[in-house]
Amino acid sequence: MNKVKNGKYPVVVITGAAGYIGSNAVVKMVMETDAQVIAVDRRKMKWKSPKKTGKKVVKYQLDICEPELSKVFRIHDVDAIIHFAGDISVPESVSDPMKYYNNNVLGTMNLLDQCRQHKVCNFIFSSSAAVYGEPTKSTANEDDVLLPINPYGESKLMVEQILRACSHAHPSFKHCSLRYFNVVGNDLLQRVYDPYWKEKSNLFPALMRAYLGYTPDIRLFGTKYKTSDGTCVRDYIHVGDLIDAHILALSTMLAKQPMRNVYNVGNGKGYTVKEVIESFERVVGPIPVVEAPRRAGDPEKLIACPKRIKRDLKFKPNFKHIDDMVRTYAKMICVEPVPGAGGLWKEKK
Ligand SMILES: NC(=O)c1ccc[n+]([C@@H]2O[C@H](COP(=O)([O-])OP(=O)(O)OC[C@H]3O[C@@H](n4cnc5c(N)ncnc54)[C@H](O)[C@@H]3O)[C@@H](O)[C@H]2O)c1
Numbered sequence: 303m304n305k306v307k308n309g310k311y312p313v314v315v316i317t318g319a320a321g322y323i324g325s326n327a328v329v330k331m332v333m334e335t336d337a338q339v340i341a342v343d344r345r346k347m348k349w350k351s352p353k354k355t356g357k358k359v360v361k362y363q364l365d366i367c368e369p370e371l372s373k374v375f376r377i378h379d380v381d382a383i384i385h386f387a388g389d390i391s392v393p394e395s396v397s398d399p400m401k402y403y404n405n406n407v408l409g410t411m412n413l414l415d416q417c418r419q420h421k422v423c424n425f426i427f428s429s430s431a432a433v434y435g436e437p438t439k440s441t442a443n444e445d446d447v448l449l450p451i452n453p454y455g456e457s458k459l460m461v462e463q464i465l466r467a468c469s470h471a472h473p474s475f476k477h478c479s480l481r482y483f484n485v486v487g488n489d490l491l492q493r494v495y496d497p498y499w500k501e502k503s504n505l506f507p508a509l510m511r512a513y514l515g516y517t518p519d520i521r522l523f524g525t526k527y528k529t530s531d532g533t534c535v536r537d538y539i540h541v542g543d544l545i546d547a548h549i550l551a552l553s554t555m556l557a558k559q560p561m562r563n564v565y566n567v568g569n570g571k572g573y574t575v576k577e578v579i580e581s582f583e584r585v586v587g588p589i590p591v592v593e594a595p596r597r598a599g600d601p602e603k604l605i606a607c608p609k610r611i612k613r614d615l616k617f618k619p620n621f622k623h624i625d626d627m628v629r630t631y632a633k634m635i636c637v638e639p640v641p642g643a644g645g646l647w648k649e650k651k
Pocket residue numbers: 317318319320321322323324342343344345364365366367385386387388389390405409428429430431481482483484485486498504
């Protein structure tokens with residue numbers, strides 16, 4: 303990453319740094335770039351600063367919706383923000399929409415207010431494929447009409463619009479919204495552990511809970527979608543590849559090179575929920591499955607058109623096959639049995 307001013311490397315605030323993606327981002331940014339990382343989350347950040355680099359990550363346990371956020375900006379000469387903090391459950395957003403508008407939209411506005419006051423002009427935002435709603439084409443393209451079908455997706459779209467208006471009003475303010483598809487897997491070197499995986503509603507943690515017996519089974523929500531096997535289709539992107547996309551976007555922005563304000567981050571390939579379950583069964587072991595009615599707010603198919611980010615930022619995902627993504631995720635939670643010797647994946651103690 304280029305030096306920014308006075309010969310110093312960029313100071314980057316990562317919000318949501320206790321979370322699954324945020325903690326992967328902290329580790330990769332510290333190990334693989336020269337940025338100085340400031341980590342912010344309202345939950346306790348249970349990871350340790352990666353030792354090998356000798357760099358210390360400064361941690362702030364605070365809520366970005368609260369006035370105490372200003373302390374981060376008063377103490378540090380911040381150059382850029384990577385904003386992961388937010389509530390993330392689609393079903394919860396349907397039952398408790400205000401929670402999503404308050405935290406995801408107002409929290410971001412509080413953060414943007416600090417950026418304005420402290421002249422922080424580089425902002426990377428975790429947007430989501432949920433902004434597309436039900437795409438009418440086989441893959442979702444950045445320029446498609448955006449019609450989110452749940453409050454989570456609406457909250458992400460609102461923030462994208464706010465960022466666009468800020469850049470329009472203040473051209474020195476640069477932003478990039480990365481629309482992630484389904485983020486899965488874990489750091490290849492297993493430097494990261496998501497301590498909150500047992501609470502997540504996403505498919506991968508739910509499958510691991512069912513495999514290990516924390517839940518009696520996995521619920522297959524909806525089996526009559528118009529897809530090859532009746533279950534929803536999603537595009538899965540490995541978390542390590544996703545963080546590489548952030549590093550590329552931030553480096554391009556700090557180098558003041560031309561870039562767009564919105565990029566999809568996906569593989570451009572869809573897997574049905576049943577195919578993901580089959581992959582877990584191939585890699586890890588048997589999982590009890592129970593069919594359940596479809597959930598409100600779940601679109602049938604969401605697959606990225608990834609051409610723009612590949613062309614502009616030269617983004618090349620390393621992980622393409624679902625089995626490889628499953629293996630890195632299972633290894634975060636379990637010890638892999640010796641290949642060829644049989645045996646089961648057992649939870650790490
Ligand atoms: N996981 C995915 O597949 C996926 C897909 C698309 C977009 N995203 C986006 O990526 C981001 C990170 O997702 P994740 O999967 O790591 O979720 P996560 O729940 O593991 O992490 C989110 C973190 O944000 C923190 N946070 C929430 N509100 C906060 C606040 N007001 N102040 C301070 N910290 C706050 C939480 O404590 C948590 O640690 C989210 O914005 C999410 O919407 C995730």
